[in-house]
Amino acid sequence: MKRTGYLHDNRYLLHDTGPYHPETSDRLTAMYNGIKAAGLLDHLILLPAVRADLKWIDSVHSTSYIRRFEEVCLSGNRTFDYPDNQMCVDTYETAFLAVGGVIDVARRIMEGELDNAFCAVRPPGHHAERAQAMGFCYFNNVAIAARYLQQTHGVHRVGIIDFDVHHGNGTQAIFEEDPTVFYYSIHQHPSFAFPGTGREFEEGTELGYGFTKNSPVLPGQGDDDYRKLIESDLLPAFERFKPEFIIVSSGFDGHEDDDMSDINLSSAGFSWIMETIMKLGDQSAGGRVMSVLEGGYCLERLGELAADHVRILLGG
Ligand SMILES: [Zn+2]
Numbered sequence: 001m002k003r004t005g006y007l008h009d010n011r012y013l014l015h016d017t018g019p020y021h022p023e024t025s026d027r028l029t030a031m032y033n034g035i036k037a038a039g040l041l042d043h044l045i046l047l048p049a050v051r052a053d054l055k056w057i058d059s060v061h062s063t064s065y066i067r068r069f070e071e072v073c074l075s076g077n078r079t080f081d082y083p084d085n086q087m088c089v090d091t092y093e094t095a096f097l098a099v100g101g102v103i104d105v106a107r108r109i110m111e112g113e114l115d116n117a118f119c120a121v122r123p124p125g126h127h128a129e130r131a132q133a134m135g136f137c138y139f140n141n142v143a144i145a146a147r148y149l150q151q152t153h154g155v156h157r158v159g160i161i162d163f164d165v166h167h168g169n170g171t172q173a174i175f176e177e178d179p180t181v182f183y184y185s186i187h188q189h190p191s192f193a194f195p196g197t198g199r200e201f202e203e204g205t206e207l208g209y210g211f212t213k214n215s216p217v218l219p220g221q222g223d224d225d226y227r228k229l230i231e232s233d234l235l236p237a238f239e240r241f242k243p244e245f246i247i248v249s250s251g252f253d254g255h256e257d258d259d260m261s262d263i264n265l266s267s268a269g270f271s272w273i274m275e276t277i278m279k280l281g282d283q284s285a286g287g288r289v290m291s292v293l294e295g296g297y298c299l300e301r302l303g304e305l306a307a308d309h310v311r312i313l314l315g316g
Helices: 028-037 054-057 063-074 090-109 141-153 169-174 225-240 267-284 299-314
Strands: 002-009 045-047 082-086 118-121 158-163 181-188 212-217 245-250 290-293
Touching: 002 090, 002 225, 002 299, 028 299, 045 090, 054 063, 054 090, 054 141, 063 090, 090 141, 090 245, 090 290, 118 299, 141 158, 141 169, 141 245, 141 290, 158 169, 158 225, 158 267, 169 181, 169 212, 181 225, 181 245, 212 225, 225 267, 245 267, 267 290, 290 299
Parallel strands: 002 045, 002 118, 118 290, 158 181, 158 245, 181 212, 245 290
Antiparallel strands: none
16 A cells, blocks of 8 residues: 555635635535545545745745735735635635645655655645636645755656646646646636636647647546547657656546536546556656645535545555
């Protein structure tokens, strides 16, 4: 059995998005209860949140953006930049705990304390751009972790795989000119889904051309279509790129029972995706796979999806 970390901390529940928002703290509770009910909690290494050092957030986001987020949050505003970015007075601090927790898990994997991990953090991050909050995201947790791995542990090539049903516009924008971070995303086609980016022709720019790959999926499609696209688009790209560490933007909102999309992935479909990612991790990254939570809003399904997810991290 693998040494699998599980970042779970009740302080991630403090980010309060109000009564009618899908990105609620109940998501993390549902995942925890599902993992516990499956009898997997005892096999995982439970890890607490850690507050991030500002310098790591600064490595991806502009200083003026970070200050603006702090000011808007602490002044008691309920939204930031867009009306769907609902927040409370604890949101700024919770976002620091999300980034710091993910960085601390990355450190533990690099130092050999863990083989891999699932980071159940809030707020999510993949829509957050350098100077823009979007889609319930404030700081880009996975992008900051990638920079941390490169600057502290000398990781040359970081692969990011994003299977959230929405395109991670923030992560793509942060790394589009960078050939040292490969961003792969599979998501509902941008003509039919937020945020409207992630078309096939978006392949990176400048030196980063060829290091971004997008697989848009049409509404109504599901397991078989995901399998074909992952086999034709992701596998050859990562076999060429040979990432030394894989960060996964894990979103469960493409589930057939999740109202947030028109994609029909089954629970077994999610398992196949994660098993495939684990094989890629074994090929070039010494099994170093760190999964970081993004979306997923069907409270009735999140428990079983999280349990399947960590079971695969543990080695099946
Ligand atoms: Zn999503």
